[in-house]
Amino acid sequence: MNKLQTICVYCGSSLGDEKYFRSAAQSLAHAMIERKLELVYGGGSVGLMGVIAKIMHENGRRVTGIIPSALMLKEVVETVYGELIEVSTMHERKASMVQQADAFIAMPGGFGTLDELFEAITWAQLGIHKKPIGLLNVRGYFDPLLAWTEQAVAHGFVRPNHRHLFIAEEDPAALLDQLAAYEAPENVMKWLKIEQA
Template identity: 50%
Template sequence: MPIQNVCVYCGSNAGRQPVYTEVAQQLGRALAERDIGLVYGGASVGIMGVVADAVMAAGGRVTGIIPDALMKKELAHLSLTELVVVDSMHQRKTLMAERADGFIAMPGGVGTLEEIFETWTWAQLGFHKKPVGLLNVAGYYDQLAGFLDHTVEESFMQPQHRAMLAIESDPVSLLDRFAAYEPPTVSKWIRAEKL
């Protein structure tokens, strides 16, 4: 399936190092150059706002999806291709997932981690067949990647499920992996019926 829109989860802060902003701009330009639309949380702040601005500046498409509570805090980006206001965080995440053909987590906090882990879990369970990846800017996710490898070593995760999470430090390399993505075969659960 061709990648038409990618959902990017990332921080509502800019982070400590300028490289986070720089790579967010690179990702935004790369999406626009490939005619891939951005789907994201709709905020104007942090690297969320940076990646959206970069896509728009390069002539790309951006869909922001934001809960009404954050609209009232005046955090919404009002210069997007489309801004969708929803009632709850659950609606926001559902709509973002429906509109995207792949999912990328840039550096961010607990919200970013929760969102990417949820979409990765859905892929493991076969609820979707879309690529999921971490954009590992300046080694931000190195320790997390090591921990995930540890979960495999301790038999809490299957190697094929670990392999479903792409990790790259360069936006172009990650988008190349998404373009070449072949969803793995997910084993089916069989319910044993009582005789």
């Protein structure tokens, strides 16, 4: 079992077009509160990230937001939940979130969410960390990504055991339980070999 204390949540600075995205964010926040977990996230008070941060903060859980200076005016609207750390660059933001977290959860979001998710997966693939990574697959939102992963494995661009670098689950409580029980795949570095062109 993994000792989980702080979860990094990647998610949209928008609410999405359906109420169930907000509901999923609320459910994830309450599941984290029940497990006495803390939150590190992108620092915004808008969109799905604002929904999670607000609930966690109002229920007495520690919330740490990390945000680049350039996004302060775009993603922070008056209210700050918990501690807000301002950094210089997006790279610094992502590195700091990875460093502070014991596990990662990606919720529905856009390019920024996928950028953060893929960096966490890539670092796991490189052996930089062995922290569990989860996709909260709300109404099949990440199904195309899961299908792409299988296609990449089938064509030899992703090693078969690397498909186990992350977990996909629709239920927030079940996802948190699976992250706590996660064991990183063995020999993730074996793909690092020079192949002749």
